[in-house]
Amino acid sequence: MFVGTAADILEFASETLEIEDVRKNHVLVYVILAVWTWSMLQFPLDLAVQHFGCSSSVSSKRVFSLLLSRHSADLWNIGISLFIQDGPFLVVRLILMGHFKVITQMLVFFTAKNILSVMLQLYRLIVLSLDFHASLRYQSSSRKGGVGCCPCDPNHISLPPNHCDIDGRECATIPLEDSLPVTAEC
Structure with missing residues (x-):
């Protein structure tokens, strides 16, 4: 995974900026460098996951904080991928290919990689959401039957x-x- 991320970052800055049509457009060069710099934030933002205490009652106001306490590491990784790495790279590469008509083998390959990564992260987000809602339904039905469970620990x-x-x-x-x-x- 780290090799793929490193190759993606390296290709984004070096290979893309070597294309003659891209180098001539100074605004495009600045956009590429800005997105590349933005992607470097993923490394210092890789924080340790904290576990939060919980109570056995869940109100609708606390559902979001409950979701964060259960799946904070997964949500953090999905957010980093979608908003710092693969999402911005995909947008810039699609603009390069669609608007500026710049098409190279490496650009197409890494665009496909970014599309697959974004789709996988969205799939993970949907699965987490469905799992979270199913556990809330199970929790509420088990309470009616007299059995409670800690909502923070599935x-x-x-x-x-x-x-x-x-x-x-x-x-x-x-x-x-x-x-x-x-x-x-x-």
Whole structure:
């Protein structure tokens, strides 16, 4: 993945600027250099993922913060790809090919790579969204049945309050293996 990203960045700046028609257009050179500089922000913005505490009640106002607490690393990676790397590179390359009629093998190859990357990231975003909404539906239906779960951790399930652990807490959490349902006995 890093080799592909590095090749994409290298081609974007070096190969594209070597094209005679591109070098003659100073505005286009500045746009390419600006987008290339913008893409360099992805490296210092690669932050560590933080885990946030959660409560067992979910209101509609907290749904966005709940989504961020569950999938912050995935959303961060998708955002970096769409808004800092592949998205801007795709837009500039499509403008080069469509408006300025600049077509080279490398430009076509990396445009196809950017299209596939953007499609994959959008697919990942849709899957995360569907998974998140399904877990919220499961959580609300399990509460009606008397079983609650921590909304921040999809890999844990909480036992009903009558199954207290030794410390007397309201419920005990049991980690699930590979997110498969587990029945637990105290």
